[in-house]
Amino acid sequence: MKKQSEIDSGRDIEKSARSGAQCVVDGLAEEGCEVLFGYPGGTVLDIFNCLYDAPFQFVLSRHEQGAVHMADGYARATGKTGCCMVTSGPGATNTVTGLATANMDGIPLVCISGQVPLSMIGNDAFQEADVIGITRPVTKHNFLVRSVDELPRIIAQAFHIASSGKPGPVVIDIPKDIQQQFTKQSMSGPVEMRAYKPHVDFNVDAVAALADLINGSERPLLYVGGGAIAGDASPELLELAHKTGIPVCTTLMGIGAFPESDPLALSMLGMHGSVAANYAVDKCDLLISAGARFDDRVTGKISEFAKQAKVVHIDIDRSAIGKSVRCDLGVEGYLKPVLTALIPLVDKADRKEWLAQTQRWKDRFPFIYPDSGSAIMPQFVVEQICKVSGGKATVVTDVGQNQMWSAQHFNYTRPRSFITSGGLGTMGFGLPAAIGAKFGCPDDLVVCVTGDGGVQMNFRELVVAVEHQMPVIIVILNNGYLGMVRQWQEMFYNRRYSGVMLGQSNRERTERIETGREYLPNFVKLAEAHGACAKRILKPEDVAPVLEEAFASGKSWVLEFIVEPEANVFPMIPPGQAVTSMINRSV
Amino acid sequence: MNNIINCLVENEPGVLARIVSMISGRGYNIETLNVGPTHDSKVSKMTMVVPGDEHLIEQVIHQLLKQINVIEVVNMTNQRHLNREIILVRVASNDHAGRIEIVDLATLFDAKVIAVQEDSVTLQMVGDQERICDFLSLFKPYNIIDISRSGVIAVGREAVEKQLIPALEIKYNALNLV
Numbered sequence: 164m165k166k167q168s169e170i171d172s173g174r175d176i177e178k179s180a181r182s183g184a185q186c187v188v189d190g191l192a193e194e195g196c197e198v199l200f201g202y203p204g205g206t207v208l209d210i211f212n213c214l215y216d217a218p219f220q221f222v223l224s225r226h227e228q229g230a231v232h233m234a235d236g237y238a239r240a241t242g243k244t245g246c247c248m249v250t251s252g253p254g255a256t257n258t259v260t261g262l263a264t265a266n267m268d269g270i271p272l273v274c275i276s277g278q279v280p281l282s283m284i285g286n287d288a289f290q291e292a293d294v295i296g297i298t299r300p301v302t303k304h305n306f307l308v309r310s311v312d313e314l315p316r317i318i319a320q321a322f323h324i325a326s327s328g329k330p331g332p333v334v335i336d337i338p339k340d341i342q343q344q345f346t347k348q349s350m351s352g353p354v355e356m357r358a359y360k361p362h363v364d365f366n367v368d369a370v371a372a373l374a375d376l377i378n379g380s381e382r383p384l385l386y387v388g389g390g391a392i393a394g395d396a397s398p399e400l401l402e403l404a405h406k407t408g409i410p411v412c413t414t415l416m417g418i419g420a421f422p423e424s425d426p427l428a429l430s431m432l433g434m435h436g437s438v439a440a441n442y443a444v445d446k447c448d449l450l451i452s453a454g455a456r457f458d459d460r461v462t463g464k465i466s467e468f469a470k471q472a473k474v475v476h477i478d479i480d481r482s483a484i485g486k487s488v489r490c491d492l493g494v495e496g497y498l499k500p501v502l503t504a505l506i507p508l509v510d511k512a513d514r515k516e517w518l519a520q521t522q523r524w525k526d527r528f529p530f531i532y533p534d535s536g537s538a539i540m541p542q543f544v545v546e547q548i549c550k551v552s553g554g555k556a557t558v559v560t561d562v563g564q565n566q567m568w569s570a571q572h573f574n575y576t577r578p579r580s581f582i583t584s585g586g587l588g589t590m591g592f593g594l595p596a597a598i599g600a601k602f603g604c605p606d607d608l609v610v611c612v613t614g615d616g617g618v619q620m621n622f623r624e625l626v627v628a629v630e631h632q633m634p635v636i637i638v639i640l641n642n643g644y645l646g647m648v649r650q651w652q653e654m655f656y657n658r659r660y661s662g663v664m665l666g667q668s669n670r671e672r673t674e675r676i677e678t679g680r681e682y683l684p685n686f687v688k689l690a691e692a693h694g695a696c697a698k699r700i701l702k703p704e705d706v707a708p709v710l711e712e713a714f715a716s717g718k719s720w721v722l723e724f725i726v727e728p729e730a731n732v733f734p735m736i737p738p739g740q741a742v743t744s745m746i747n748r749s750v
Numbered sequence: 751m752n753n754i755i756n757c758l759v760e761n762e763p764g765v766l767a768r769i770v771s772m773i774s775g776r777g778y779n780i781e782t783l784n785v786g787p788t789h790d791s792k793v794s795k796m797t798m799v800v801p802g803d804e805h806l807i808e809q810v811i812h813q814l815l816k817q818i819n820v821i822e823v824v825n826m827t828n829q830r831h832l833n834r835e836i837i838l839v840r841v842a843s844n845d846h847a848g849r850i851e852i853v854d855l856a857t858l859f860d861a862k863v864i865a866v867q868e869d870s871v872t873l874q875m876v877g878d879q880e881r882i883c884d885f886l887s888l889f890k891p892y893n894i895i896d897i898s899r900s901g902v903i904a905v906g907r908e909a910v911e912k913q914l915i916p917a918l919e920i921k922y923n924a925l926n927l928v
Binding site: 300304309359485 | 759767768792808809812815820
């Protein structure tokens with residue numbers, strides 16, 4: 164019989180050995196984990212036992228998907244690797260959406276899952292799932308631990324893989340018996356991996372060629388993606404743009420990498436990007452992609468994309484270079500050192516004519532929206548969040564119209580101030596990610612802009628913010644629809660609104676407005692049931708005061724803005740089409 | 751066109767599944783696949799024949815290289831190399847004259863008769879892709895009951911340069927700009 168103290172500690176001092184479970188907790192601490200999000204269960208009981216004495220905080224989500232999104236939001240807000248832990252079987256399968264979200268956007272995560280004992284694997288044991296098989300395509304890498312002796316090394320490797328190269332999520336699947344066995348192994352020294360060496364030296368000749376291209380170009384344009392944020396390259400981008408007079412547009416993921424207050428900023432490009440950014444792509448003679456991957460939401464019709472331009476790709480991910488759009492020059496490397504090497508090689512220039520042109524587009528086609536009189540316009544709410552917070556809020560969005568309006572109508576000036584699920588477009592991401600971001604940056608004002616659809620997907624996680632006193636402001640733009648789908652049905656499916664009504668059924672909707680019957684669910688009551696403050700706002704003049712009250716309160720709030728139901732996101736380039744097909748029906 | 755890709759991977763459980771799942775998940779096609787150990791016990795070699803144009807093969811190679819367990823990837827088609835495949839073919843034949851004819855044809859390709867049954871002859875043939883192709887087309891008129899193919903394997907003819915995947919070449923000559 165083991166003594167109770169031995170069961171508690173996970174350490175065998177006489178033999179100077181540790182249990183696998185203790186190795187996990189020690190490994191997380193050594194890797195700098197500050198907050199571990201997760202959910203316990205049968206196969207991680209031993210790790211949770213050791214977590215009892217862990218030097219870092221454990222945060223219990225209410226669903227495993229929430230835990231992964233929280234770790235993701237934490238990682239996006241801080242740049243550190245997010246950590247989460249779940250049990251085997253359903254616990255692990257619930258992480259899939261969160262992992263895929265992080266994988267598409269290159270977010271560093273380490274997710275530890277329990278697994279049935281090694282000898283039981285393949286037996287259809289209770290709560291068994293082939294987690295390695297299931298998570299393989301949605302992670303950067305995953306490990307099944309087969310011996311307790313390799314566990315300390317695997318943890319170090321997982322963090323190394325997650326945070327280097329193009330970052331991404333890594334799963335470590337640990338059978339229960341391995342957690343219980345003891346080992347004398349520990350991790351010391353740098354991580355050596357035979358087949359994984361992401362720290363490539365960039366090609367200096369390619370950088371020199373890029374400088375020549377820039378110096379010879381009349382209408383260059385920087386197209387900046389999430390890689391600039393992951394690679395911490397904002398200062399270099401600013402220096403390069405200012406020295407050379409190159410205007411800058413960003414992708415959705417690149418928002419914040421370049422201050423939108425800068426005269427050179429053209430805001431976001433792509434399907435719902437600014438007219439100026441999309442015109443600039445169309446007319447530029449040199450397009451420099453910096454940490455962006457030419458997503459279809461950016462390029463539209465490939466053959467028409469940046470037709471007049473030489474296209475340069477700078478990316479740490481070699482497979483992204485030339486993947487979808489032709490590549491006249493590729494530079495493989497981390498953005499920061501590449502730009503640092505590039506800056507001294509480029510000529511100082513003001514490019515007056517080109518900048519005058521882009522400025523005319525900016526002046527003529529800003530993001531605008533129609534005035535709807537007594538109804539609150541959703542875009543107005545986003546503008547007011549920017550104004551009331553002095554532009555300092557960290558905005559976390561859900562997916563759909565709320566996401567695009569947040570991208571368009573807030574003036575972002577710093578990296579990591581705009582957090583969104585870009586590649587996968589995961590509805591339900593916003594609320595838990597906002598909580599994770601708040602845990603990472605407790606001094607920041609974190610505002611989640613979401614819709615009445617997306618917020619319901621992970622609403623339960625709100626209690627986490629309340630119980631940990633991590634105040635987040637949840638702004639629901641309630642239009643009674645799954646707005647983006649409704650917009651597409653309006654524009655491309657002859658206004659046949661199919662499966663997009665929220666609150667109540669189609670017929671009841673008119674009735675509801677006439678009789679004043681309530682929207683379901685009642686978000687105010689729902690929020691209060693979760694321990695948060697809440698208000699429903701119906702008039703435009705109440706928007707700013709209620710935001711001021713919520714921002715100053717130091718409490719978690721759910722603010723339900725009843726907005727114009729059929730407001731649309733414009734400009735819009737219909738999917739697969741070119742900039743000439745842009746619809747800009749903003750007024 | 752068909753490309754022979756040699757992929758050196760860490761000899762660890764699950765690596766084959768990882769590679770194959772990436773290939774299928776991204777919609778690439780594999781015509782043949784052969785996996786075996788190498789002189790280094792920690793390394794396995796996977797040889798796959800992938801049909802596709804230059805752009806597609808470039809993507810396949812970079813996606814392979816992105817896999818954490820992949821050490822090296824070489825498109826053998828781009829360099830001097832030797833490739834071989836072994837095939838076993840069972841051809842129906844139930845009379846002496848027929849057998850003679852089959853064996854004669856086989857001899858032209860240095861194929862071996864490895865079994866003779868009452869109703870069939872089984873041949874073993876080793877050759878490069880071209881020869882295998884010729885062999886099979888010559889046997890097309892005969893009644894082939896079964897074919898088993900090993901998949902192509904390949905080695906380079908010269909000492910492979912240390913940098914197997916050249917640094918991204920500068921596709922655009924900056925001098926042309928001026």
